[in-house]
Amino acid sequence: MIRGERTFIRDLVSEKSPRWENVPRMSCPGRMRLSAGAQERLASSAARPIADAWCIAGRLEDSCMDRKPPWLELLDPTADVGLRVRAPALKTLFARAAWGMFFLLTDVRAVRPVDTRTVHVEADDRAALLVKWLSELNFIHQVERRVFCRFVITEMSSRSLIAEVSGEPLTSATNVHMEIKAVTYHGLSVRRESGIWKAEVVFDV
């Protein structure tokens, strides 16, 4: 953490006004890339690693969008994002929908199942249950700043669900791609076709 930054942050939420002298001063050369040494120094000294921001310079290549599993499709509304998920069983469908949401949010394959918690949600019908389930995970993700990678639905009816979810806290190294404002009811569906369960859900981002 850069000297002065903690004071700055504390003052922001207290009665005092942060002083401009206390704002951490970043020394960045005028070009787009920092030297490896400078990146290392900045990364080790800044609470918010500036070096991360400079990493955006570079080609956008193997987007994780290419490495999605075969049961997951991305829907493409103009301003938002959505998922279409398939599974042989309803419990798996809900678990895969949650994995799909974290696939959008972060590099889900890099998340470690460090700890596990129980999540319980209830709703009026099966489709609303999917919205509640994903909303609950997004709420925990945002408020407790955690990411999840493993979802085991232990009990399920058409109106309630209990699951064990595993993941780890967000760190400055966690790559978070987007913020989901809400899980919407637009185009929402959970149905069974030819023995396969399918779900579609759209997120407001």
Add this chain to the structure above:
Amino acid sequence: MSDVGLKKIHDFLWEIPANGAMRVPARIYASRKMLADITADNAHRQAANVAQLPGIVCASLAMPDIHWGYGFPIGGVAAFDIDEGIVSPGGVGYDINCGVRLMASILKRSDIENVISDLLAALFSAIPTGIGSSVGMKLARKDLESLARKGAAWAVERGMGTQEDLEFLEERGCMADAGPDAVSDRAWERGACQIGTLGSGNHFLEVGYVSDVYDERAARIMGLDADAVTLTIHCGSRGFGHQVCDDYLGVMDRAARRYNIALPDRQLACAPIRSEEGQQYLRAMRCAVNYAFANRQAIAHMARMAFSAALRRPPADIGLRTVYEVAHNIAKIENHTVDGRARRLCVHRKGATRAFAPCSGEIPQAYRSAGQPVLIPGDMGRYSYVLVGTERAMSESFGSACHGAGRRMSRQQALKNARGRDIARELAGRNVVVMAGDRRTLGEEMPDAYKDVADVVEVVVQAGLCRPVARLRPLGCIKG
């Protein structure tokens, strides 16, 4: 255009006449070339659906940056009679009081061109961006409730900014009659850590300069001299507002059934303004509106500090002052004259900006001869506009105008298009330095993903809703 039922009123205004369950016509401000995109998106149908809602007055309006939204289109304006009409969370949107603040400094472009990277680095460091970004501390519930009642003044009381800032904010940065008791525990929890944060998606901070002045007198009044360095802040009420909207969509879904309101689309869920549910939503929404005002005030203050730190000058020598701040997603009780009669209306603006005419008592004294500033940001590679509202906007669009460029590509299309390209380098080639926490964000938000905001601005100017004052060009941009 008869195939989609659109009738031309003039070159920049089209109408779907009232038919079927529509109580009033739907009117869309657009050029002919924009109509193909609008109709392909079915956004015009959404404008027609809104025209079916009880108590709607005059017409369901859509601005030229209209695109498909949840229930109500984004870029929609709808006014409802306060006694017979409804209020709808879908007519405001998830990001309640998402809005834009424009600040202008006494610095000239040449003062910062050589230090723009340092300046962006200082802003990036001081102002948290991106997902779940937080200042690292949690506000206590009583502080949050105070913030939700006071808005931007809450931040000013804590030394973040001045009384003069408040003078130049829509509503002076605080909506009265906010009701913290109408807000859920979940919303308080989501909002506890996010004051002073930019968020993600299309939210941004942009350092730019005044490149063109179209109305010298109005620009002088606003302190927008040629080459003056500007800062634009675009963000909203963060998780707090998202949760308020989410909570009340459920409440309104039940309320619409209870009050027998026929809905062409379930996402238009609403309740009578005078009902318990309607009043509760308005009270909760105003808390989120005030949260967004406080958020932008805190960010503006941190930005002043970051400018000083990067340029090694005290804030007074930078003179970064608020030009104006507008709300994009909001429902407000306003007085308007309709067919020669004074009416009290609940005006929903979702992805639309208030654009009040000169002499309005609702705008700062200093701007009453010019009109209310209307701030229209474009994409991060091109330009943004400052306009002012007109009498025509007051008589035709409830004093409203457009809010931005609007997306041309979906996020995935943009990513596909960006593959193999170095967007940061491309923008550097256009003399714009960009920073973001994530390379993917840059791909999604690259300039080609957006429409040219000049086309949108041309429509509102040609239709007479606004007059152009100045154009700003970017030097550096931080994406959330």
